[in-house]
Amino acid sequence: MNRPSDRTPAVVVMSDLAALGRQHRLITDIAERGLVPLVIVGPVTDLARLQTHIDDPDHPLSRIAAVRQLPGPAIDGLLASVRDWLDDYDVRGVICSGEVFVDPAAFLCEALGLPGTGTWAGRVCRDKVMQRVVLREYGPASRAFAPQNRESAAAEVYPSVVKPAGRMFSSGVVRVDDDEELRAALTQYEPDETILVEELVVGPEFSVEALVHNGELLWSGVTAKLTNEGDSRFFTEIGHTSPAKLPAAHTEALVEANAAILKALRFGSGITHAEFRLQQDGRPVLMEIAARLPGDAITMLWHLATGKPIEPAIVDLALGVRPDYPVPTRRAVQRFVEHSPGRLTDVRYEGQPVSWIVDDGFWPSVEAVDATAPARCASVMVSLPRGASLGQLHDSSGRSAYVVVDLPWEADPDSEVLAYADKVELAIEV
Incomplete structure (x- = not known):
């Protein structure tokens, strides 16, 4: 594809306000490379609120050059919406950081001759029924x-x-x-x-995050998951540990199963987030695979564990650059705290600021520490606004406050994180 040199180089990011606030390093990294960040959002995004953040020079999303809102992920609607961008800018990469646009992002990459998941892999990763058919030997x-x-x-x-x-x-x-x-x-x-x-597949749950460049699996990380299924009929995630503290054979089995799935999908370039159950016999069973950045604080956990943020590697992959991402030397844990029913009025944590990410519109930045540093609380965040109604956790939208902790490699993540989670004080009006 001809790219006249007089057009400004740009990268298109497809996301929503919540994911943009979580992955704001993507926008910063794109801008710091001298590229223009162009953003597509879906219907759930409050466009006026996003524009307020863009207009605030102190907000990390202020470096977004232009934003378009689409009513859904239809490919023809996407192409019609970005047609003028393709004339006005030299689009050099496309990144999908939210689930809704996985399919159209893959198509746009292929249409422009840019690195991406591939349309087949993107389509299957977005459709659970297709996954059960195409990847049936790996699933339940x-x-x-x-x-x-x-x-x-x-x-x-x-x-x-x-x-x-x-x-x-x-x-x-x-x-x-x-x-x-x-x-x-x-x-x-x-x-x-x-x-x-x-x-119902019985066994602990894990995710495997992977960086892939032109079909080559460059890096894999295994994250342990904790859900509320033990005392409810639901499967809401209430904790993550990166990397999971597992026997080497179990880690290897999960990584190998994920690699085989990526090969079966003919996956091109990008990041994947696959969820597995590990049966008692050590066999991984695929729950689902997504062709996007992981949710919750998992990218933050890998930053703390490896010492390097993962977002620049995502930008590299979108631009066709082979990234080098390190192996972890620490463990990092996200743990949601339990809450009672009522109206959330405040969250406190002695000696640590609390980030209300819905109000702020972005997640706080963290800095990694030396591998030998003692355990610490890296961040305390609240995923709901003040005044939100709290109740039983049926899905992720009902979770309230959580801590992010990073630990020395040999520490026990499950026991040590509780000491920090117990310090979170929720003020709830019944």
């Missing part, structure tokens, strides 16, 4: 039921897990133990939703 026993066939939905074995195929953030995912619970669960979904009914 599963059946999909289209909206018109939902009345015939059945489980081959109990307990099972019911999930809507098109949602995100663990929304609508629930355990069912018999036919009655299955029928009740089906009433909670929208009429047009396709439903998956899967065997």
Whole structure:
């Protein structure tokens, strides 16, 4: 593709306000390379609020040069929206940092001859039903039921897990133990939703983050996950540890399974975030794979664990540059604190500032420490606004405050993080 030298070089980032605030280093890094950050957001973003952040010279998102909002991820709508950008700018990379635009981002990369996941890999990574078909040898026993066939939905074995195929953030995912619970669960979904009914895979949950350059797997990291499934019917994530403290054989099995999946997808360039269950026999079972940056504080955890932020590597991959990302020398943990029902009025942590990320519109920056440094609380954040109603955790949107802690390599992450989580004080009005 011809790129006249008189056009300003730019990178397109597809995201939403929440992910932009979390991954603001992407915008900073793009701008510091002399490239113009152009942003596409979806319908859930409050565009006026985003514009307020862009207009604030002290806000990290102020370096965004232009923003467009789309009503959805339709490829034709995306192409129509960015057509003038392609005339006015020399677009050198496309980055997807949110789930909604994985598919159109892959198409735009391919259309422009830029590094990307590849349209096939992007399509499969965005569709849970396609994953169960294309990657069936890696996943659980599963059946999909289209909206018109939902009345015939059945489980081959109990307990099972019911999930809507098109949602995100663990929304609508629930355990069912018999036919009655299955029928009740089906009433909670929208009429047009396709439903998956899967065997319940028993075992701890992990994610594998991977950096891939032109089909070459450059770096893999295994993150341990903690959910609330032990005392509820739901599967909301309430903690992450990067890297997971595992026997070497289990880490190797997870990394190898992920590598095989990436090969099966013919994955091109970018970052992936795949979620697995590790069965008692040590076999990883794929829950799902996403072709985007991971959510929650996982990128922050890898920064603290390796000493280097991961966002510049993502920009490298988008530009066709082979990044060099280090192995971890510490462990980092994110842990959400338990809350009681009521209205959240304040969060306090003695000796540490508390970041209300919804109000601020960005996540606080952290700096890594030496590998031998003692354990510390790196950040305390609140994911809901003041006045939010707290209740049982059905999905990620109901979580409140959490700590991010980094530890020496040999420390026990599960026990040590509790000492910091217990210092978080929630003020709740009943």
